[in-house]
Structures are given as structure tokens and as C-alpha cells.
Amino acid sequence: MGQIILNQITITPLKKIITPGGSVLHAMKNIDIGYSGFGETYFSIINGMSIKAWKLHKSMILNFVVPLGKVKFVFCTKDKDEFKEIIIGEESYSRITVPAGIIFGFQGLFSPYSIVMNVANLIHDPFEIERYEKNEICYNWH
């Protein structure tokens, strides 16, 4: 059961187009895999070696893109015993689509910081978020 939901996380490689003065980096189109409506887009800065964990969205579908730096995302089933790790960033430039119902956290792997963009199908709503303390889930970040 847990394995099945973690297998629903998808990774979509994204194009970087070299142009004079600086590249253009694709992020998300409304025809792309993982698009399920537009609620909000925002940025999370994550400092080098900092960890933001853990959170679960009951309804929000997430699309993470890292245009600056490098970030490790860790996904975990609700029974807290299966994990999936995905690293994306400038080098492996891709989008991660995360269905609702998955616990996740992330760690900055680039100094001074990385930028995570989330394109979400819903506007931020604290009532659809479950939060867990870092040590509530037995995962070794180091």
C-alpha cells in the first residue's frame, strides 16, 4: 500500500534553453504531466544543510522545481516505514510531482541556499496540512 503511493510520485526532466544573456528554464505548462489546475505558486528558500520536515498535504498536489542549487526531497508513507529520496537542482533539472497524502521533507545541499518553486493546484490552506516534528519520523538525514 505504502509502496504504491510512493510510486505515484513522478519526475519529469525539464528543458534548459541556452539564450544570449542567460538561459531560459522550463518549469510547468498547463498541458504537462502533473498539472492539475493552478492554485498558487511560491518559493521556499532552503539554506545549505538546513532541513524542512515533515509535512503532509491532505488535498494539495505539489510540483517542485529547483532553479537554483540542489535539494534532497524525502517522501514517506503515512505509516512512516517506507521512504523515497529524490535529488533535483540545477544539474538534474527536473520537476517532481507529489500526489496528496504523502509525508515529505527536504534538505538544502547547496550553499548559501537553494530555491524550491512549488506549483500547487490549491491556495495555501493551513487546515489541509498535517505537520510532524523532525524526530517523529525515523529517517537519518546525514
Place this chain on the structure above:
Amino acid sequence: MGQIILNQITITPLKKIITPGGSVLHAMKNIDIGYSGFGETYFSIINGMSIKAWKLHKSMILNFVVPLGKVKFVFCTKDKDEFKEIIIGEESYSRITVPAGIIFGFQGLFSPYSIVMNVANLIHDPFEIERYEKNEICYNWH
């Protein structure tokens, strides 16, 4: 007439929320001023002192946010005689909404580069873009 269209460009200050491990930066919600549907979001990297100019979108409505660095945007009427300059970036963290039909260019004011995010109501379509050479429009970038 030119003045009227340049006055339709709007600047919306955006929130930065300080959280442990790195701030959260608002960008755009589907209820925000300037939102007119979601077609695509992408990033344009602009190197320090580089200029990308000029372009006009016949149909696309643009929403620019600069989560890294500092960028000067220059907007120009189709008769090429009136200009509007707006600088946004990490310090004056805001969103610029640009109606269709305005010529624009931008210049990086931060080294090594700045990141511009565009949230657009349409997917990229080369047929709705008009391009002009940098020297076709009499504007002093320096």
C-alpha cells in the same frame, strides 16, 4: 494612448515569510491581482549587466517575479516614444503584471545573475511574439 497602456502595468508587493531554514516567498495565487488563467510558468536567467530586449506579446499577459538578484524592466509603447522603468528583486520584492501589447526588455543588475519567473496566461507560442533588435528602439540602457 501610449501613456494609457503603460499605466495598465501593475506592481503588487509580495510577502516574504521568515521560517527556520529559509524564507517562504509568495509569488502568485489564482485570486491575486494580475491572474488571468494559467498557461505556463518558466524562469529566465539574466546575467549581471546583460540585456534581453525587445519583445512584445500580442496575447500573453505576463507576471514577473524576481526571487534572486535585481532586474530592471523597461516597457515601451508600440509607437516607441514612451517608456516606463521598474526595478524589482529580492529587496523590492514585488510582482509586475504586464498586459498584452507592450514592448519590453530587461537588464540584470546583480552578479553573477538574477532569476526572473514569469507566470503567463498562455503557453509559449512564437506566433504571438514580435521581436525587435536592441537598437531598433531608442533607449539608453546605461
